[in-house]
Amino acid sequence: MRAIVRFLSRLFGFTIVIALAGVGWMVYFSQMPLGLKSTPLDVTILTGSNMKQVARQLTTAGIDMPAWQFTLLARAVGKATNIKAGSYEVAQGITPWGLLEKLTRGDVTQADLVFVEGWTFRQFRAALDKHPSITHDTAGLSDQQILEKIGISASQSSYSAEGLFFPDTYLFAKNSSDLDILKRAHRLMQQALAAEWDKRAPGLPYATPYEALIMASIVEKETGQAQDRALVAAVFVNRLRTGMRLQTDPTVIYGLGERFDGNLRKPDLLTDTPYNTYTRAGLPPSPIAMPGLASLQAALHPAQKDIYYFVAKGNGSSYFSRTLDEHNRAVNKYQRKRGS
DSSP states (O other): OHHHHHHHHHHHHHHHHHHHHHHHHHHHHHHSOOEESSSSEEEEEOTTOOHHHHHHHHHHHTEESOHHHHHHHHHHTTOTTOOOOEEEEEOTTOOHHHHHHHHHHTOOOEEEEEOOTTOOHHHHHHHHHHOTTEEOTTTTOOHHHHHHHTTOOHHHHTTOOTTOSOOSEEEEETTEEHHHHHHHHHHHHHHHHHHHHHTOOTTOSOSSHHHHHHHHHHHHHHOOOGGGHHHHHHHHHHHHHHTOOOOOHHHHHHHHGGGOOSOOOHHHHHSOOTTOTTTSOSOOSSOSSOOOHHHHHHHHSOOOOOOOEEEEOSSSOEEEESSHHHHHHHHHHHTSOOOO
16 A cells, blocks of 8 residues: 555656646747748738647748647647737747737738729729739639629629729738728728718708719719819709709710720710710719718718809819809810910
């Protein structure tokens, strides 16, 4: 019996020694600076990775450490299931513990992309396609296929992607999918449009928020001057109310597509397309660009002015008129330089 007690005591003591040695090793390993193939090092943790896969991705990227040791450390401290996917920048001198903390905080490296007010969806796609830090999941897809991928139905969009994405600066983790960025931009546009629609001015000639979005896109393309947006919107709203044709050049240009060479000619104004507001009454079938918040607000809160015409003054602003005679005089003054 005494022999058994002595054996168990020795075994217990040996176990304690091993446990203490293991703890010591873990503390030592966790605090030793890691070797990096290059510095700083970009590391990507893929979505859905388990702890073993995470450790392999770290070593494959160029972090010099035994993958099993890092896995054991993460499991021992209860952080193995808290790793967040994304792209990380790892600097020289980082320790396994520091790396583990970074991965569980989700301290990802961010990139940014600017979608400019007034851009078309084709320009949006071009910016996405050339960005080096984006995963290009839309490559080879048509606009309609992209809409389907991000869950936009034909009833929401008339199956045109134009105008459905909010122009803004987007921050994202490196190697994010372009589809995810477009989902965010669409969600922001839906939120902005809904908010402005709910507080719209009374009596506007729009049946749906989508029609207001179309008008906002026209305002966006017609002026970049903050003080003129609500006045431009007033002109087109007044024309809609009275049955006048909008007769706005940007819609014609959009309808010409790649045929437009930079010069809008009289035959272009006479060539009928769904977007030619000289030959067709009412709004065009879809937006012609991505309007910003200011243009949305102008379309839903136009100036309360009895104006139906405007002409560029040559300094970026416009002159607004109530009658055609007044407008013709303004055209002579500001564009034909024939005096007042």
